[in-house]
Amino acid sequence: MIPGTIVTQDDNPLPEILRERLPRSLFTRTIYYAPVLGSTNARAKELAKRGEAEGALVITERQTRGRGRLGRQWHSPQGVNLLFSVLFRPAFSLDRVFSLTMLVAASLVDAIREMSGLNTLIKWPNDIYCNGKKMAGILTEFSGGGRAIEYAVVGIGLNVNWDLRNEPELQHSATSLMNEVGYPVSRIALLSCILEALERDYRLLLRGEDGFIRDRWKRHTMVIGKDVLIDPQGEKKRATVTGIDRNGALLVEEEGGKVSSIVCGDVQVLFPLLAGKRD
């Protein structure tokens, strides 16, 4: 993909354009596109419960009840960002479900870099940051029976052409691709690039060849080797991050030397190093 791909007026991520760009993709077989939805994750979960096949993609331009992790809301103005969810039915056990979050985060970093030359960082478990500000969030929701995954829906909210300079409440904590590179980025080209990366990596994950996804995740994370506060809203335990396991759990060494793994929750990096410069 060429950095600075020109944005035409017709830059809506419409199913027919995606199919034309990715004719053989797992993620373009069934695409649900609606200009407005409550939440793409909620819609994808409804479809999953009705038996929709793996790979189904739900896209919208605006969400009226967009949701984030830990009961938070996800805000995005109409028609400038990417808001979509993907349905997975991987044949691996429930304890591996967050490897999908890791997979999606690594694919987002790759696609953003390919499209714009921008280096972004992954903040465990589900955020993409650039220059100290959040650019994207990932929400993984799932259902399982026994130890198997029945379905997993991974929703992505990626700020693409949102001019956050006009958002006084958000401009210090959030950013968009356009704000970082200085020109609008084609959402349709970016989404195609993300879906391509996702499919390539998902097939490797299914074959158990996921070591390289973890390596890439580690290379692009802002948490490994850092001092963090675990559960910053609650208990506030201080620890150093030592790694991530293949299920997406964070490995930490707490003060006093106790080694543990965190499957879900939040961490706050105590002394983040800013990154995300263009090459």
Ligand code: BTN
């Ligand atoms: C987070 O940072 O807490 C995760 C945010 C995830 C937002 C996306 S937008 C598309 C999909 N649909 C939702 O309702 N949420 C996810």
